[in-house]
Amino acid sequence: MRQPDFSSSRLTVEIDLTHPGRRSGSFGLVWSDNTNPLGVWPIPAMVIVGSPGPTVLLIGGVHGDEYEGPAALARLYQALAPEEVTGRLIFLPALNLPAVRAGTRCSPLDGGNLNRMFPGLADGGPTAQIAHLVAACLMPICDAVIDLHNGGTASWFLPCALPARAADGGLDAANMALARAFGTGVAWLLGAANDNRSVNGAATAAGVPCIAAELGGGGSIGIAPLALAETGLRRVLVHLGVLPGALPETPPPRLVELTGPASRVVAPVEGLFLPERPAGRDIAAGERLGRIVAPERPDDPPVDIIARTTGLILAETRRAAVRPGAFLALIATDVR
Ligand SMILES: [Zn+2]
Incomplete structure (x- = not known):
């Protein structure tokens, strides 16, 4: 020893x-x-x-x-x-x-x-x-x-x-x-x-x-x-x-990894993040992960948060109020 x-x-x-x-x-x-x-x-x-x-x-x-x-x-x-x-x-x-x-x-x-x-x-x-x-x-x-x-x-x-x-x-x-x-x-x-x-x-x-x-x-x-x-x-x-x-x-x-900037999903605008896919579920590039709404601007359309890569949602935010750049999710790709 x-x-x-x-x-x-x-x-x-x-x-x-x-x-x-x-x-x-x-x-x-x-x-x-x-x-x-x-x-x-x-x-x-x-x-x-x-x-x-x-x-x-x-x-x-x-x-x-x-x-x-x-x-x-x-x-x-x-x-x-x-x-x-x-x-x-x-x-x-x-x-x-x-x-x-x-x-x-x-x-x-x-x-x-x-x-x-x-x-x-x-x-x-x-x-x-x-x-x-x-x-x-x-x-x-x-x-x-x-x-x-x-x-x-x-x-x-x-x-x-x-x-x-x-x-x-x-x-x-x-x-x-x-x-x-x-x-x-x-x-x-x-x-x-x-x-x-x-x-x-x-x-x-x-x-x-x-x-x-x-x-x-x-x-x-x-x-x-x-x-x-x-x-x-x-x-x-x-x-x-x-x-x-x-x-x-x-x-x-199941082996997954983060492959680049598309693996990290961040908020593009300020507002409330409404998640639609939880961590643990799969998602394909182009599918919607959730939406951001602005309660103080009720006439604005929601902003769609679209996955840029296909994989497993490894992590999700536990914060509703987000600003540009705020973490929303990690999407990990299967290792082939
Ligand atoms: Zn830690």
């Missing part, structure tokens, strides 16, 4: 990740500003060290308004005993703690979107320091990384696993195997168009197998997405040999 080297990080280490057992602690983000002068943001961490085996890093709360991940990780930690675990599980259920406390996507300290900050910076702002801790100190000791997301308060995502494509064939296959094990039925492949400043991007750069997952959203905890998160985590841990058992045979997931 590899041991972490935290010497390059500015965060304080308030947890023992080495010795057998099950314990909680934190990484202390020291950041003095008007919100918490001279104080510390204790980023929660838990670990279960069992018998020798792989180390798996389980992450939630990269975005502060996405709640199934933090909830599923807390429940998994409480449910597992070290005797059941072959290897080591490291839990970071509220990684961007300032954002989680605020219930916002980005950090209230510096506006940072943690999933656009990797590989981070040891001497950077608070969000960059958190990214650096994960990329530089924790990923090197890990055999796999799982990063749980959802659509946040602004949108809702069809539950899916997100493996990144990798130039290394072995890593590519390992990512796909994690996605299949997670068992959501749909896998959103992160190809060349993906932003590589994410947890997935950092893991790919480090050569560590990784999936993210999208699990609903809308600012609350969905019963079905939470169950999917918990089942998916356990399935992945069985796949990795960390938990005992064998996975039942499941069909391979």
